[in-house]
Amino acid sequence: MNAMNRSRLLNLLISLGLFGCLAATSYPVLRYLLPPEQVEAEPEALKLGAVKDFPPGSGRIFKFGRRPIILIRDLKGVFHALSAVCTHLDCIVQYSREHDLVWCACHNGKYDLSGRNISGPPPRPLEPFDVKVAGDEVTVVRKP
Amino acid sequence: MKRALALSLVLPLAAAGRAVFAKDQCVACHASLEGKHKAILRSFETDIHRESGLSCASCHGGDPSKADAAQAMSPEAGFTPAPSPADIPAFCGKCHSDPGTMKKYNPSLPVDQAVKYFTSVHGQRLKKGDDKVATCVSCHTTHAIRPSKDPLSSVYPKNIPQTCGKCHSDPKRMAPYKIPSDQAAKYVRSVHGRALLERGDTAAPVCNTCHGNHGAAPPGVESIGRICGMCHSQNEQFFLSSPMAKPWKSRKYHICATCHTEHGIQHPTPELLSPDKGLCSRCHKPSSEPIRDAAAMRDKLVQMEGAYQSAKSAIFIAEEKGMDMSEARDLWDGSRMSFYQSRTAVHAFRPAKVAEIADKGIEAAQKAKKAADDAVEEFRFRRIGLGVASLLITFLVLAIYLKVRDIESRPS
Amino acid sequence: MRGLLEALLDWLDERLDLRHWLDVAKKKQVPVHPGSVFYYAGGVCVFLFMVQLVTGILLLMYYRVGADSSYESVRYISSKVAFGWLVRSVHSWGANLMIFFVFVHMFSVFFMRAFRKPRELTWMSGCVLLGVSLAFGFSGYLLPWNELAYFATKVGTDIIGQVPLAGHWLLRLVRGGEDVTGATLSRFFGLHVAVLPAVLSLTMGAHLGFVQLQGMAHEKEAKATMPFFPNFMLRDVMLWLVVINAVAVLAVFFPWDVGKKADALASAPAGIKPEWYFLAQYQFLKLLPARILLIPGELWGVLTLNAVGLFWLLTPFWEAALPESKKDAAVRLAGWGSVALLVAMTLWGALS
Numbered sequence: 001m002n003a004m005n006r007s008r009l010l011n012l013l014i015s016l017g018l019f020g021c022l023a024a025t026s027y028p029v030l031r032y033l034l035p036p037e038q039v040e041a042e043p044e045a046l047k048l049g050a051v052k053d054f055p056p057g058s059g060r061i062f063k064f065g066r067r068p069i070i071l072i073r074d075l076k077g078v079f080h081a082l083s084a085v086c087t088h089l090d091c092i093v094q095y096s097r098e099h100d101l102v103w104c105a106c107h108n109g110k111y112d113l114s115g116r117n118i119s120g121p122p123p124r125p126l127e128p129f130d131v132k133v134a135g136d137e138v139t140v141v142r143k144p
Numbered sequence: 145m146k147r148a149l150a151l152s153l154v155l156p157l158a159a160a161g162r163a164v165f166a167k168d169q170c171v172a173c174h175a176s177l178e179g180k181h182k183a184i185l186r187s188f189e190t191d192i193h194r195e196s197g198l199s200c201a202s203c204h205g206g207d208p209s210k211a212d213a214a215q216a217m218s219p220e221a222g223f224t225p226a227p228s229p230a231d232i233p234a235f236c237g238k239c240h241s242d243p244g245t246m247k248k249y250n251p252s253l254p255v256d257q258a259v260k261y262f263t264s265v266h267g268q269r270l271k272k273g274d275d276k277v278a279t280c281v282s283c284h285t286t287h288a289i290r291p292s293k294d295p296l297s298s299v300y301p302k303n304i305p306q307t308c309g310k311c312h313s314d315p316k317r318m319a320p321y322k323i324p325s326d327q328a329a330k331y332v333r334s335v336h337g338r339a340l341l342e343r344g345d346t347a348a349p350v351c352n353t354c355h356g357n358h359g360a361a362p363p364g365v366e367s368i369g370r371i372c373g374m375c376h377s378q379n380e381q382f383f384l385s386s387p388m389a390k391p392w393k394s395r396k397y398h399i400c401a402t403c404h405t406e407h408g409i410q411h412p413t414p415e416l417l418s419p420d421k422g423l424c425s426r427c428h429k430p431s432s433e434p435i436r437d438a439a440a441m442r443d444k445l446v447q448m449e450g451a452y453q454s455a456k457s458a459i460f461i462a463e464e465k466g467m468d469m470s471e472a473r474d475l476w477d478g479s480r481m482s483f484y485q486s487r488t489a490v491h492a493f494r495p496a497k498v499a500e501i502a503d504k505g506i507e508a509a510q511k512a513k514k515a516a517d518d519a520v521e522e523f524r525f526r527r528i529g530l531g532v533a534s535l536l537i538t539f540l541v542l543a544i545y546l547k548v549r550d551i552e553s554r555p556s
Numbered sequence: 557m558r559g560l561l562e563a564l565l566d567w568l569d570e571r572l573d574l575r576h577w578l579d580v581a582k583k584k585q586v587p588v589h590p591g592s593v594f595y596y597a598g599g600v601c602v603f604l605f606m607v608q609l610v611t612g613i614l615l616l617m618y619y620r621v622g623a624d625s626s627y628e629s630v631r632y633i634s635s636k637v638a639f640g641w642l643v644r645s646v647h648s649w650g651a652n653l654m655i656f657f658v659f660v661h662m663f664s665v666f667f668m669r670a671f672r673k674p675r676e677l678t679w680m681s682g683c684v685l686l687g688v689s690l691a692f693g694f695s696g697y698l699l700p701w702n703e704l705a706y707f708a709t710k711v712g713t714d715i716i717g718q719v720p721l722a723g724h725w726l727l728r729l730v731r732g733g734e735d736v737t738g739a740t741l742s743r744f745f746g747l748h749v750a751v752l753p754a755v756l757s758l759t760m761g762a763h764l765g766f767v768q769l770q771g772m773a774h775e776k777e778a779k780a781t782m783p784f785f786p787n788f789m790l791r792d793v794m795l796w797l798v799v800i801n802a803v804a805v806l807a808v809f810f811p812w813d814v815g816k817k818a819d820a821l822a823s824a825p826a827g828i829k830p831e832w833y834f835l836a837q838y839q840f841l842k843l844l845p846a847r848i849l850l851i852p853g854e855l856w857g858v859l860t861l862n863a864v865g866l867f868w869l870l871t872p873f874w875e876a877a878l879p880e881s882k883k884d885a886a887v888r889l890a891g892w893g894s895v896a897l898l899v900a901m902t903l904w905g906a907l908s
Contacts, residue, residue, distance in 0.1 A: 010543060011547070013543040014547060016539075066470060108374065
């Protein structure tokens with residue numbers, strides 16, 4: 001192979017290599033820039049739906065960031081939001097419409113609607129969250 | 145709370161009491177003696193009665209101002225020596241059964257202990273003349289009495305198995321009454337015993353939780369379910385709505401204790417429902433519908449447990465490889481509730497109910513496992529990606545190297 | 557292709573005298589001698605800074621500064637964003653490698669005595685660049701707002717309070733308050749993404765400008781030289797490719813941990829240590845007794861470290877002031893002494 005051809009070949013190889021490396025770099029960068037499905041990193045506030053979706057005397061579990069919370073609308077129509085993890089042995093609590101309070105099925109622990117542990121094994125209250133109702137929308141916000 | 149209230153009411157009295165105590169001749173004399181006479185003073189140091197401003201004479205009578213033993217401890221001065229077992233309830237009850245007296249020291253303390261005591265097996269036998277049974281001092285001690293919330297108290301939850309066990313774990317003492325003496329030993333190894341003694345969960349039941357404090361008696365057949373149901377309310381509700389409830393009631397079987405025992409309760413396993421080795425075959429004929437139902441429930445639980453455990457180990461493997469498993473753990477956590485609830489639902493003895501709950505949990509556990517497996521895949525993908533990138537880079541480096549060599553081999 | 561390139565060059569040449577500069581560049585020579593392999597070190601520093609700039613900007617797309625969101629956003633990047641783990645780990649490893657190469661570059665320049673007249677400004681601007689790089693490392697380390705970062709920053713900034721007279725005021729200035737809080741995070745973030753990049757770019761521009769204007773230190777006495785374009789540059793690029801490959805390998809096999817979120821009320825984890833490039837100073841400060849002659853030991857430490865830094869900065873001047881016969885020994889002593897001390901103290905700090 002003469003000098004000219006060798007030079008051209010090497011230039012070609014370098015171009016190929018450069019192209020390959022650029023592609024190997026660009027692909028991750030472009031994929032990185034496209035936002036993933038879960039857009040929020042961790043919410044400060046979580047929109048939970050319309051007021052009419054929560055009739056009085058109902059409770060529902062949601063994920064607030066990584067932790068489960070329970071949104072309750074008591075029999076009087078007032079909203080409460082609490083951490084849904086029982087402080088005894090980490091079971092998920094539920095709303096008891098019959099007694100209008102929060103109940104843990106695992107060992108019969110009971111909390112009032114502001115999260116205070118009132119009966120049974122739970123040693124500590126449930127962390128409360130703020131509920132904001134703007135128009136028709138119910139939003140839960142971490143307490144400052 | 146009660147204790148704080150008591151102390152705040154009593155501190156002025158205690159201050160006065162301490163001054164009195166210093167001049168108390170009972171103390172002065174006993175301090176100079178040996179053995180148990182001196183030991184009484186030492187233990188009384190931390191007694192709740194002393195803190196409330198009471199002294200030897202408050203319970204034993206006598207004259208604390210007299211240095212001479214005969215005068216101080218004379219019947220004329222109202223002295224009562226250590227009462228006999230039969231007289232102890234009345235001795236303590238002098239104050240503890242009188243609302244007027246107790247109001248001065250701790251208004252929120254109950255005053256019905258003696259009444260309850262005489263309904264208990266201990267009290268009944270004491271009335272009949274058995275002086276070997278437990279009395280107030282057997283559990284509360286004589287001179288080192290502390291409130292039950294004090295961790296050093298003989299009646300603090302963690303110390304109760306030992307306190308009751310002083311008699312009830314002694315085979316020789318229990319033999320005349322034909323009562324077994326292995327309850328404490330069984331309890332200590334049980335779920336509740338471990339929760340209380342190893343994990344420090346004072347919400348866990350201990351002897352007095354089920355047997356009562358002063359009215360101690362073995363729970364009757366009817367009440368066992370109610371007692372367990374104080375915490376395990378769902379299990380009780382399910383059982384009472386199950387097809388087993390009526391026949392068991394009429395046959396006077398203990399609900400809960402018949403399958404789970406009373407003292408040595410262990411974590412239940414699906415094998416309790418096993419068609420051949422389980423508990424159901426004690427009553428039910430093999431291949432009968434109940435046995436088949438039990439087998440169906442057991443299979444569902446085993447499936448649930450399997451999914452739960454395989455998710456757990458998949459997550460562990462992924463975490464060992466350094467992948468972030470917080471999302472997968474959340475999913476796995478979600479299956480945990482189904483895991484507990486499906487076991488609770490067994491007490492309804494209807495396979496459909498168990499399946500309904502367990503299937504949800506199995507789905508969540510499978511999702512968690514998938515997330516963990518995906519993470520391991522990602523882990524492998526990263527290494528392969530690195531390999532490809534390294535290959536490309538190496539290729540380019542070589543190409544450049546050859547180019548440099550080519551350039552430098554030519555005459556300039 | 558060629559024709560297009562030529563046309564473009566012509567267009568620029570008409571306006572910017574481009575061809576003249578290209579000619580100057582083509583004539584650039586790099587001396588070749590046993591120590592000249594160290595000439596690549598400076599280029600690697602520039603390359604790694606570019607890598608940090610790019611990965612830093614990418615991280616900025618998702619990072620959210622704030623005591624309630626910094627940690628969560630870093631966790632989000634590491635676990636949810638496609639290749640987020642890679643961008644983050646490349647940025648963390650790149651930072652460490654950049655500081656390492658800054659030290660290699662600095663010591664190789666020192667031993668080659670390239671700080672001598674007329675290159676005093678190049679040396680001093682280089683010392684500034686070292687300081688800025690360390691400031692980058694210190695400020696960036698806090699940004700994930702995890703336990704290690706929080707306590708390392710707390711320990712690291714505690715020392716500032718020891719400065720006499722202005723100490724307390726300086727502490728509040730650096731921390732944005734009495735303690736390390738979200739205010740500190742904001743401050744460090746502003747420093748890390750705005751102030752320091754600007755300072756570094758300007759200083760590095762000046763530093764490289766000086767080198768271009770003055771050429772390499774041993775050009776005249778070198779027996780052999782190599783053209784910068786394309787020989788030296790191609791070699792430079794090869795090394796850069798190897799370095800980026802090394803960073804990628806580190807990122808895949810030793811990915812950076814997200815750690816536990818910072819909790820001001822938690823007690824400091826046992827064995828908390830700053831990053832390796834601060835270990836030597838940390839270990840030195842740990843050794844000092846509580847008081848020496850009534851003055852707090854830490855104050856002695858701070859003053860000593862500042863004195864050493866000043867001494868190093870003024871190398872061109874004290875070295876020039878020494879008699880000829882002593883110059884060689886002094887430089888060797890100062891140089892190898894520093895290397896040995898740094899390595900020993902760093903290892904000691906790492907192992908204790």
